[in-house]
Amino acid sequence: MDQTQGNISINPVPTKNQKDPEGMDFSKLNKTSNRQKTINRNAWTFIAPMLVYYILFSVVPIALLFILCWTDWNGVNGNIFTLEGINFVGIEQFRKVFQPEYLKLIWNTALMGIIQLVVGMVLGFLIAQIFVMKIRGMYLFRTIWYLPTVCSMAVISQIFSLFLNPTYGIFNILLEKFGFEAIIWTDSTFWMFFWIIVIGIWKGLGGTCLYFMAGLNGVPVELYEAAAVDGVNKYQKMWYITIPMIKPMTSYVFITSCIGMWGTFETVQLISNGGPNQTTEVIMFLIYNQCFKNFNMGFGAALSVVLLFMVMILTIINFRLTNLRISGRAD
Numbered sequence: 001m002d003q004t005q006g007n008i009s010i011n012p013v014p015t016k017n018q019k020d021p022e023g024m025d026f027s028k029l030n031k032t033s034n035r036q037k038t039i040n041r042n043a044w045t046f047i048a049p050m051l052v053y054y055i056l057f058s059v060v061p062i063a064l065l066f067i068l069c070w071t072d073w074n075g076v077n078g079n080i081f082t083l084e085g086i087n088f089v090g091i092e093q094f095r096k097v098f099q100p101e102y103l104k105l106i107w108n109t110a111l112m113g114i115i116q117l118v119v120g121m122v123l124g125f126l127i128a129q130i131f132v133m134k135i136r137g138m139y140l141f142r143t144i145w146y147l148p149t150v151c152s153m154a155v156i157s158q159i160f161s162l163f164l165n166p167t168y169g170i171f172n173i174l175l176e177k178f179g180f181e182a183i184i185w186t187d188s189t190f191w192m193f194f195w196i197i198v199i200g201i202w203k204g205l206g207g208t209c210l211y212f213m214a215g216l217n218g219v220p221v222e223l224y225e226a227a228a229v230d231g232v233n234k235y236q237k238m239w240y241i242t243i244p245m246i247k248p249m250t251s252y253v254f255i256t257s258c259i260g261m262w263g264t265f266e267t268v269q270l271i272s273n274g275g276p277n278q279t280t281e282v283i284m285f286l287i288y289n290q291c292f293k294n295f296n297m298g299f300g301a302a303l304s305v306v307l308l309f310m311v312m313i314l315t316i317i318n319f320r321l322t323n324l325r326i327s328g329r330a331d
């Protein structure tokens with residue numbers, strides 16, 4: 001009941017287990033609020049380790065990267081955190097990045113990546129068509145096919161380095177068995193390009209197949225049945241039904257492949273070492289050499305920033321094109 005003092009109306013505050021004049025139960029509100037606080041506290045507790053890891057090993061390094069790219073820091077002298085003893089050189093490092101000798105390395109990386117991307121996506125799609133068939137033993141075959149994806153690229157590269165050894169490598173032994181001359185693989189630009197690309201495709205093909213299998217399994221069977229009634233052949237089904245229906249998955253595979261194609265490193269380091277005559281050197285290998293062999297951290301950071309923006313631009317373009325296709329189809 002309201003109490004009046006002069007012209008002021010005072011409502012008594014409901015105590016625990018009381019209801020206000022409108023019938024609201026404040027005890028339930030308090031319980032809900034406490035429960036939500038507990039949920040929030042537990043959630044932050046679970047994500048705190050990963051959040052700290054992300055800040056220490058992603059946010060902080062990226063921030064330092066954007067600072068180092070304007071300097072000529074050698075990784076030894078000066079303090080990167082206080083910036084004492086570090087010489088800022090402006091855009092000088094970026095000018096070096098766009099010199100012809102370094103643009104050639106970017107082209108090498110792009111060429112290797114484009115071939116891996118196109119061949120990997122086409123083969124992955126075709127093999128995924130086989131994997132979705134209901135054939136006896138297919139589960140075992142899928143598992144075996146996927147195994148290279150979970151193996152370390154460094155280990156795979158080291159194994160292939162032994163296979164390609166000109167003296168006791170298994171590939172040369174097989175060539176001699178069939179009457180051919182042994183090949184010094186590391187002296188040939190063509191063969192080094194070939195094996196780096198083949199290893200990259202073979203390593204990533206299992207994951208590509210897995211993504212396309214997920215997309216193919218999401219295509220409604222009714223569409224194929226209706227097409228069969230209309231007399232559509234299997235090639236027309238693939239072109240007019242399968243490919244349009246898996247466009248979102250194709251876009252995802254394309255984006256991840258675009259990002260991955262710039263990360264070629266282990267095969268170059270462990271098999272060709274950038275040779276012969278730096279013809280197979282790629283941008284990640286150059287960044288590694290500049291930072292940890294030549295101790296030119298500033299130039300390595302500038303290369304990393306350029307690589308970062310190249311990947312971002314490719315990703316944004318693909319997202320825009322994907323959104324246009326989806327919105328156009330919706331209209």
